Amino acid sequence: MSFQLPNLPYSYEALEPVISREIMELHHKKHHQGYVTNLNSSLEGYQKLQAENKIDGMIALQKAINFNGGGHFNHTLFWENLAPKGEGGEPQGQLLKSIEHYFGSLDKMIEEMSAKTAAVQGSGWGWLALDPQKKCLRVATCQNQDPLSTQGLIPLLGIDVWEHAYYLQYKNVRPDYVKAIWQIINWKTVNERFEKAHSK
Ligand code: MN3
Numbered sequence: 734m735s736f737q738l739p740n741l742p743y744s745y746e747a748l749e750p751v752i753s754r755e756i757m758e759l760h761h762k763k764h765h766q767g768y769v770t771n772l773n774s775s776l777e778g779y780q781k782l783q784a785e786n787k788i789d790g791m792i793a794l795q796k797a798i799n800f801n802g803g804g805h806f807n808h809t810l811f812w813e814n815l816a817p818k819g820e821g822g823e824p825q826g827q828l829l830k831s832i833e834h835y836f837g838s839l840d841k842m843i844e845e846m847s848a849k850t851a852a853v854q855g856s857g858w859g860w861l862a863l864d865p866q867k868k869c870l871r872v873a874t875c876q877n878q879d880p881l882s883t884q885g886l887i888p889l890l891g892i893d894v895w896e897h898a899y900y901l902q903y904k905n906v907r908p909d910y911v912k913a914i915w916q917i918i919n920w921k922t923v924n925e926r927f928e929k930a931h932s933k
Pocket of ligand 1: 808898
């Protein structure tokens with residue numbers, strides 16, 4: 734068993750001018766590939782240690798598995814929830830109704846998610862999430878590469894606010910990147926994730 738870097742559903746320059754080709758290429762080929770490579774080698778090491786009953790070594794490897802596994806998982810979701818300008822559609826049906834119910838309007842949801850995402854301290858992610866127990870929508874943030882499942886939430890839409898996601902283009906002005914990214918959200922993917930999670 735080994736994990737693979739997924740192909741992007743668009744070309745590296747397809748998200749310009751919001752995200753430059755240079756950022757996309759490095760982010761996918763270097764950063765995401767790094768998580769995949771390190772996840773696979775950590776899992777391989779873990780299996781060897783397990784075969785040798787070396788529990789201390791297994792425990793020591795768990796941080797690397799969490800970090801690189803979360804990195805692979807989060808980035809796979811992120812590529813899919815972006816689309817070239819004009820191709821991502823709009824929130825629809827039950828998703829739109831839920832956004833309006835829990836946030837007041839789409840604009841208010843975008844405002845709240847942008848503010849909380851831009852305010853993540855250090856590296857992390859902002860998410861629009863579904864709480865599977867209460868079936869309600871909420872905005873959540875995660876540190877580093879922790880996946881949302883660590884908070885018991887289902888991810889619908891993620892924004893990567895690690896500096897590698899924007900620094901080459903937006904420098905230190907993270908709020909400008911977060912504001913611009915709404916032009917390239919793939920709401921078709923978000924609609925699908927919502928339908929799937931909500932009907933469970
Ligand atoms: Mn990233």
